[in-house]
Amino acid sequence: MSPRITTRASLSRRGAVAALAASSTLPAVRQVHDALERLSASAADAADGPRRQHGTPGSQGDAGPARAVREGDQAFVKVAVANAWLEPGQLRTGLDEPSASVPVDMEAWTSALSTFSSRKWLLGRTQTQGLLGAPVTVQTVSGSWAKVGFNDQAAPGQADGISGWVPARQLVTDPGFDRNAGQGDTAVVTATKTHLAEDRDGTRPRTPVSFETRLPVLKKTDAAVMVAVPGADPAWLPADAVRVLGPDELPSDRTAADVIATGQRFLGLKYLWAGMSSYGFDCSGFTYSIYRHHGILLPRDSGPQLHSSGLPKVDRADLQSGDLVFFSLGRGAARIRHVAVYIGDGKIMHSPATGKTIEITSLAGYDVNDEYAGAVRPPLSA
Numbered sequence: 193m194s195p196r197i198t199t200r201a202s203l204s205r206r207g208a209v210a211a212l213a214a215s216s217t218l219p220a221v222r223q224v225h226d227a228l229e230r231l232s233a234s235a236a237d238a239a240d241g242p243r244r245q246h247g248t249p250g251s252q253g254d255a256g257p258a259r260a261v262r263e264g265d266q267a268f269v270k271v272a273v274a275n276a277w278l279e280p281g282q283l284r285t286g287l288d289e290p291s292a293s294v295p296v297d298m299e300a301w302t303s304a305l306s307t308f309s310s311r312k313w314l315l316g317r318t319q320t321q322g323l324l325g326a327p328v329t330v331q332t333v334s335g336s337w338a339k340v341g342f343n344d345q346a347a348p349g350q351a352d353g354i355s356g357w358v359p360a361r362q363l364v365t366d367p368g369f370d371r372n373a374g375q376g377d378t379a380v381v382t383a384t385k386t387h388l389a390e391d392r393d394g395t396r397p398r399t400p401v402s403f404e405t406r407l408p409v410l411k412k413t414d415a416a417v418m419v420a421v422p423g424a425d426p427a428w429l430p431a432d433a434v435r436v437l438g439p440d441e442l443p444s445d446r447t448a449a450d451v452i453a454t455g456q457r458f459l460g461l462k463y464l465w466a467g468m469s470s471y472g473f474d475c476s477g478f479t480y481s482i483y484r485h486h487g488i489l490l491p492r493d494s495g496p497q498l499h500s501s502g503l504p505k506v507d508r509a510d511l512q513s514g515d516l517v518f519f520s521l522g523r524g525a526a527r528i529r530h531v532a533v534y535i536g537d538g539k540i541m542h543s544p545a546t547g548k549t550i551e552i553t554s555l556a557g558y559d560v561n562d563e564y565a566g567a568v569r570p571p572l573s574a
Contacts, residue, residue, distance in 0.1 A: 261338055261363045265330040268373075268422035269322040270364040271296045272401050273469045276319045276356025280337035284313070292359045295399050298471040302464065308547045311464065315546065318466035319356035320345060320477070320492060323405045325422055327373070328363065329353075336360055345468075345480070345492040348500050354492045364423030372408035372420045379417045379434040380485070381405040384457060384470045386434075388427035392416040398427055402469035404481050409436055442487040446573045448514030452535050454482045458550045463543045475530050478543040478550065479516060482533075488570050494518060494531040503568035512536070514572045517555065520565040528565055532558070 261267045275291050283292055287304055290297040305311045320342060322328060328340035329352040338360040341352020384403050390396035392413060407419035407429075416428040417436060437443065455478070464472025468481060476494040483490055490497050498518045506515055513536040521529040532542030532555075540558060543550045555564075 259365050261330045261333065261360055261365055263330055263333050265365050266370065267328050267330050267340070267363045267365045268369060269324055269326040269328065269358075269362060270294070270421075270423040271362045272324050272399055272405075273298050273471060274322045274326075274358050274362045275466070276321060276340070276342070276354075276358050278317055278319050278356060280334055280339075280357040282317055292362070294359075294361050296362070298402075298469070299400070302462070302471045305464075311462075312546045314465040320354050320466050321468040322358070323469060324401055325369075325373070325405060325407045328358075330363070331355060333360060338363055342492075344489075346489070346496070347492055348496055366422045369408065369420050369422040372410070375439060377409035377412075377439075378437050379407050379409050379419050379429055380437060381429070381433060382435050382485075383430075383433035386430060388419075388421065388429060389416075390427065392418070392428045394428065394430055401429075402471065404469075404485055412436065443485070446486045446488075448512070448572045451482055451486050451514055451570075451572065452533065452541065454485055455533055455541050455550070456552075458482075458543075459541075459552065461543075461550045463546055463548050463550070465546060467543075473543045473550070475532070475543050479531050479533060483570055486572075488572075490516075490570075495528040497531055498528055498566055498568060501568060503570060506567040506569050508564065508567065511567055512569070515567045515569050517567045518565045519559065519563040521563075523562045525563075525565075529563075534567065 271294055273291075273296060283289065287310065288301065290301040290304070322342050322345075327343040329343060330338050330340050331352065332339040336359060337357045339355060339357050340363065341350060341355045343353045345354045347354040381401055381403055385400055387394065387397040388399050388401055390398055392415060394416070407421065409417055410420055410426055411418040412431070414431065416431050417434055418426050418428055421427050435443070458470065458473070458478070461470070462472055463474065465474050466477070467473040468477040473481060476492060476497060479497065480490050480492060491500055497516060503516075511517070511534050513534065515534040517532050517534050517540060518528050519530040519532075521527040530542070530544075532540040534555070535541050535552065538555050539552055540555050541550070541552045542558075544558075
């Protein structure tokens with residue numbers, strides 16, 4: 193089956209993921225961005241600092257203030273990066289606190305993961321990550337933890353998207369942000385990392401944000417873009433660190449060379465199990481993120497990227513740049529353990545494993561155990 197293209201007009205964020213979960217195929221092309229409502233310019237817009245969200249037209253206004261999450265809520269990640277765990281309460285004392293705080297300090301956390309064992313420990317304990325502004329459905333609240341489905345990370349059989357446990361304080365309901373995220377323009381972070389700031393000049397930085405963070409646009413100037421922030425005041429992002437997409441607009445840079453160039457920016461970045469940010473990617477988090485950046489939505493994990501994406505299968509002899517190649521857990525095994533980007537000339541680019549970094553290597557040299565399991569072709573432009 194050929195991949196389907198879905199738009200905001202045909203499917204809501206949650207409805208789209210539910211449709212994916214109920215189907216044996218997932219739409220392979222969809223500009224997954226929080227579409228937003230643009231604020232009308234006014235005299236107050238000329239001020240350097242962001243206005244308060246409460247009572248701001250097009251923000252929270254009379255929709256009510258942000259609040260703590262409850263079961264059944266549609267909510268948002270309110271920190272730069274939120275780790276999702278398979279079970280609640282697994283934090284290692286003296287090590288994982290920076291990743292569970294508000295705000296988070298992902299630089300401190302990943303730096304503290306300085307040994308192979310400290311990173312390997314995450315295997316089977318963390319599930320994925322959500323970036324600032326990511327929409328989630330709260331499935332369960334237990335004490336200070338909430339189990340959520342990440343609406344923009346499709347997984348077979350999971351109507352809300354792939355799920356995991358997140359510190360509840362890292363989530364927020366915000367009707368104004370939700371409304372802004374339903375129509376209008378979206379700022380997508382193109383920089384590896386950048387900062388939200390209190391002023392358009394960036395002299396008062398608030399918090400760092402990762403590549404691929406998506407936030408509603410409230411206002412644009414030549415130098416900066418004002419964005420809505422869930423559970424907080426609006427903030428500014430440097431104009432040269434983002435691109436602004438209109439409702440249902442796909443990026444124009446959608447060739448294999450574009451995707452590969454984006455991936456190459458992360459060469460040398462340490463592998464991080466369950467990673468979905470520029471602080472570290474796992475194998476499928478890497479492919480998910482760089483293809484999403486160019487308008488192609490994949491399932492979250494490697495097995496579904498092969499079997500449930502709806503993308504055409506490709507013979508090994510016919511591989512071309514931009515194809516995704518997959519490897520099984522043992523020769524001939526059904527379970528998929530790894531995904532990489534084929535970049536041509538017999539080479540792949542991937543985030544290989546704990547203790548290694550994103551690299552370019554030969555396909556044959558990587559597949560010494562004959563675990564090659566197939567390939568699919570994302571619909572990239574010529």
